Amino acid sequence: MEEPTSERKSRYTYRHLNQLLKYSVDTPLRVIAHIDLDAFYAQCEMKRLGVDENTPLAVQQWQSLIAVNYPAREFNVSRHSTAVDALKACPQLKLVHVATWRAGDEHWDYRENPDIVTCKACLDPYRNESKKIISIFRAACPRVEKASIDESFLDLSVMVHERFLKWFPVLALPPPYNDPSENLPLPPKGLEVKWAGSHLPELAEDCGGQLDWDDVGMGIAAEIVEEVRGSVRKDLGYTCSAGIAQNKLLAKLGSGYKKPNQQTVVRVRAAQRFLNSFKFTKLRNLGGKLGERISEEFGTEELSALLDTPLQKLQLKLDDDIATWVYNVIRGIDRSEVNPRTLIKSMLSAKSFRPHITTTDAASKWLTIFISDICSRMEEEGVLEGKRRPKTMTLSYRSSSGAGKGRSVPIREVTKTALTAVAQNLLRGVVDDARAWPCAMLSLAVSGFEEREAGNVGIRGFLVSGDAAKDRTAPKPESSNAVEREPKRRRMGEDIGRFFTREPAAYDETPSREDLLSEDAAVDPETGDAFDNPPSSPPSATAATGDGRMFLCDRCKTSLPFEDQEEHQDWHFAKDLAQEDRAEAMRRIAPPAPSSPSSQKPKKGSGSGGGKKGSGPEKGQRKLSRK
Incomplete structure (x- = not known):
């Protein structure tokens, strides 16, 4: 050349x-490259069913649509549509319900008319296909970040x-x-x-x-x-x-x-x-209250007009961090790194019951599903291959009266059989708590994931000899596709990722950010709204809620259909209980703080006497008082 x-x-x-x-x-x-699968869930179902690419198809989860292929969009079918409305707009539309777990079954399956009372949505088919796609990306590029189930960044x-x-x-x-x-x-x-x-x-x-x-x-x-x-x-x-x-x-x-x-x-x-072709109110976290405030303060929604505003003037109207974030985003400044997919710290599977369940047998059947669901995801994480393992299992519940509690125990063996036994033992403890019934929500979580060091083996590894011992203790060669440890949380100004409002995401009863679709992420052809699923957002920014059929979670800023609101809040509730229970366990095993010189020396043989009875509500009650 x-x-x-x-x-x-x-x-x-x-x-x-x-x-x-x-x-x-x-x-x-x-x-940097960003690769986004086109209508991913819909493509997965078209491939599975052998459907022609020109056939209108939508993926259904209960009465909501979570993916719509492009032929169906020509009939004005969108993810805002219900299944009934979609069929009215496009009578030849092929509707495919997502796979589901059914109470008592150990395997998910596709069912023609699954019942929301006895079934739970399963995204495993899409996770499996996503894993194949990511493998192609990683074979081609040494630095890949899986942003969600259907999109990746390549440096x-x-x-x-x-x-x-x-x-x-x-x-x-x-x-x-x-x-x-x-x-x-x-x-x-x-x-x-x-x-x-x-x-x-x-x-x-x-x-x-x-x-x-x-x-x-x-x-x-x-x-x-x-x-x-x-x-x-x-x-x-x-x-x-x-x-x-x-x-x-x-x-x-x-x-x-x-x-x-x-x-x-x-x-x-x-x-x-x-960038100037967008209104800044279409950008992530600038479409809600923050965007409205800026628009009112400066009399414009045009990104190009806001460019003329100096940083000092933005800081007079906004907090310094928010002002700096806005100033950078509208200029296309983004210093966030492309990192290999960060390792998850916990997995949770949950279900809200309508009507409420009242028997141990019913709860036990759902535990079977939770374990199967979690084991499926742990297999993807390399847990069953010995690369990583969780340390704690937590079972949480919420009764029909609103009372809730979580119980945690350590995990000693990571097999499906062993995990099932641990979960059933936890359930027996819930059965003894009269406040748990009727049960409105049940969740199971494994947490505290840790990486296994190369060459590290359990006690059985020391009970073999000869070549077998050498094989078991020899360190494995490092893979070029090995994921890195989760990086420390970056400062807001260094990770300007969440810049678009999003459409209704594909929502399972156990939400995972990786399972949220980024489908058609810049501008939706039906609404003109921009949305995204990036890694961070400015503090106090609020995303737009879209039309009246959506709600915006004030904790994780995820926009979801209103019919999923209660279940989504249950998910947060279960995670809070699990976290609080772990914190309580840590307090019980933590060494006492050293006494200050001015403190009174306790008498020999006396009890601790440090706690004050009635000083505050119990752990579970503290959580309920905040709901």
């Missing part, structure tokens, strides 16, 4: 080039750097005077970037037409992403859309710009003009 020209210099430096190798968020040559920086040096050997030479702040030579004259059929939003009007290394890098990334999308289509039969940009914020916007089965490159010089 032709060598770069040396007459004029690039605006980028050798330091910027080398920072690509470190996945640095500081280099302006950084290249292509290192791959772009490798092709830079391969195609332009002069870039591999030391910088002049060994000074990394020296500017790179420009790309060769006449170089034509192949955009791999990508859509290209228009460049800013005042930018020059000179090609630079950011354009070349984006073109390389476009070819890589086209190959990855082609692999998903060829190997698994699914279509996906993609966005390629300098950061996660813009890449996510790009993936929803043109759908389905297309990709968009948001070049550096096109980024602000691209």
